[in-house]
Amino acid sequence: MIAAIRSLLLGVVMTTASASAAGAEATRSILSFDDLDGWAADDHGAALSVFLSTCGDLKDPDWQALCGVARTYEPQAARSFFELFFRPVLVEDGDDALFTGYFEPELDGSKYPTSKYRYPLYRMPPEARGADRWLSRRELLTGDAMTGRGLEIAWVDDPVELFFLQIQGSGRIRLPDGGALRVGYGGANGHPYRSIGAELIRRGALGAHEVSAQMIRAWVRKNPEAGAELLFHNPSYVFFREVNRVAPELGPLGAMNRSVTTMRSIAADPAYTPLGAPVWVEKDGKTPLRRLMIAQDTGSAIKGAQRADIFFGTGDEAGQAAGRLKDPGRMVVLLPIQRAYALLPDEF
Template identity: 70%
Template sequence: MSAVLRDFFRAAALAGAAMTASGADAETTYKMLDFSQLDGWEEDNHAAALKVFLETCPDLKDQDWQNLCALAQAQAQTLAQEQGKAGARSFFELFFRPVLIEDGTPGLFTGYFEPELEGSRYRTSRYRYPVYRMPPEAKHSNPWLPRRDILTGPVMQGRGLEIAWVDDPVELFFLQIQGSGRIRLSDGGTIRIGYGGANGHPYRSIGTEMVRRGIYKAHQVSAQVIKAWVRRNPAAGRELLLHNPSYVFFREIRKIRPSKGPVGAMNRSVTTLRTLAVDPKYTPLGAPVWMEKGGETKMHRLMIAQDTGSAIKGAQRADVFYGTGDSAGQAAGRLRDPGRMVVLLPIQRAFALVPDEY
C-alpha cells in the first residue's frame, strides 16, 4: 500500500465517528493479532454473532463499514444457513483483523440486564414512585438539578412528566442504573421504557459509599446486598440513595416487539449474551468484539458492541447484556470477572492503526 493511501486510512480510522482512538491518551496501544490467537474462536457460533451484527451495521456511517454491512446483508442467508457456522466465520476472517487495544488497565467484565417492575399508569396507594420523562429545561442545562432536588423539591410536581408509577423506590433506583426496563401494569399491560436523558451529574457508586462508611467490605457488595440493606434501613437507605447525584430520565418505547431486547446506544434492540456495552472512545459502536471472559464461568465468544454505560470507561472494560427479568438480573449482578476483549476492525482500518504490520 502506498504512503498516501496508508495516511488516508489512518486518518479515517482515527477521525471516524466514535472511532477507537478519539480522546484516547498516549498510553493506548494497538496490537494486531491472528484469529488463531483468539482462544475458542473456531468453536463459537459465528452465525449467531453475524445475525446480531446485521441488526446495527446499517447505521454505521463510514464507507468501509457500510461496504462490509452491504456484503453481509447480500450474503446473509448463504453465510448463516447454507454454509452454517463456517460460512459466517469465513466472513469475519476474510474482511476483518483482530486488534488488541489496551490502555494499561486490566480487563474487567460486568453484566447488565433489563429489569421488570410492577406499576400503574396512575398514582395509587401502592404505586406512588414516579418514572419521569426529562423536563425540557434539563435538556439545555448540563448539569441540571441533582437527584436530591429532583426527588425532594417541587420542580417535578404537577407537570404531567410521569410515564408511570411503580411500587418500589429501590428497584426504580436500579432501573436508572440499567437505563431501560419493562413496567408490568396492574391491568395486565406492559410499558417498555428506555433512556431518555440525564441530569448531567457524575454517577457516585452506592456500593463504594457503603464500603467507605464501613457498612460492608468491598468483596461483600452486590446489587442484591445493597437492595436488602436499604429495605432493612428505610430512612438511612433513602438518604444513602440520595448520595448519588446522577438522575436518569426515561422515554416510552412503543415500536419494539416483546421478544426483542431493550434499545441500546445505537437505538436498536440489544441481544442476550451477544451484546456488549463498551467505551466508544476505544471501541467503535457496531464493531464485532471477541470476548475472553475468565472467572468461575468462562465465556469466549464473538459479541457486538451495541451499547454504552456511564461506568464503562477504558479500552478493556465492558458490560455483558444478560437479558430480561429477575434471573437475568441475578446473573448480571454476580458478574465481575477479568479477561480481555479484541476488536475486529475492517482490514484497512486495522492496518491504519497498526502500521508496523505493513
C-alpha cells in the same frame, strides 16, 4: 444507552486518558484466527445476525461495503465471512481486562397511581432540559416542583427498584393487565452521580468486598428510614421517556439506537473499539465464555481498551447473573482487513 454504570454504583473509580491520548498510548497487534481460543466452536451465524442489525448504520465506506457483503451470507457460512474480510486486532492500553454485566430491569407498576403503586417515573420538565443543574434528588422528591403537571409516565411499587432503574437508564414496567411499558433514558437533573455503595463503605455499614446491588437493596429495605435517606445521598436524578417503537421480544436500545441482544451485545469504549464492530470475547473466571459479540453500546464506567460490559437480558434472573460478573480475560476486536493493517504502517 443502557449499559449499567455498575462500577460507579459500587464505588469503583475507573479512569482513562482522553480519547485522543488513549488512542496514541494503546498498542495494537494483529492476530490470526487460530490465536482466538475457542473460535471454531462458536455459533458464528448468531453473531452475523447481530452484526447485521447495526452494520447498516456504519458510515465509513469499508464498513458499508462489508455490511452489504454480509447480507449475502447464509448463517452456516458466517465463519467464512468473518475470516475472509476481517482480521483480529488486540488493542491494549496497559490495564488488565475486565468483564462486567448489565441488564434491563423489570418493575411492577401501573399507568395510574394506587395505594400499591405510589412511586412515579417522571418525564423531564422543560425547564430542567435547559438548565445546567436543576433540582437535586431530595428537592425534587420532597418538594412540589413535579406536582400536578402530568409528567408521570407510570407508578411503581418499590422506590429502591426505581432508584436502580435510574442507574440502568432503561427498563420495562410490568402492568397489572399483563402488558408492559418500556422506558428509556430521558435526561437528568445535571447533578453529579454519588455512589451509595461507596457511602455505605464509608459509614462502615458494608465492607468493600460485600458491596453489590443485591446487598445495597437488602440494606435499604432492612433500614427503611436510613435507607430512604441514603438514596438522597445521590443528588443525581434520571428522567424517562416512553419507548414505543421497540418490539416487546427485542432487547432495549443501545448506543447505536438499535436493540441489543442477550449474550451477543457488549458495551465497549469507542475510543478503542468502533461501535458496530465484532469483538471476540475470552472471558475467564468461574464460568469461562468464548464468544463473538458485537460492540453496540457504551457506558460511563466502560473505559479502556480491555473493558467490556456484557448484556445479559431482561428481568431479575438476568440482573442476578449480570451483578455477579466481574471477570478477567481478553477481548479482541475484528476490523476490516485494510483498516487493520493500516494500524501498523511501519511493519506491513
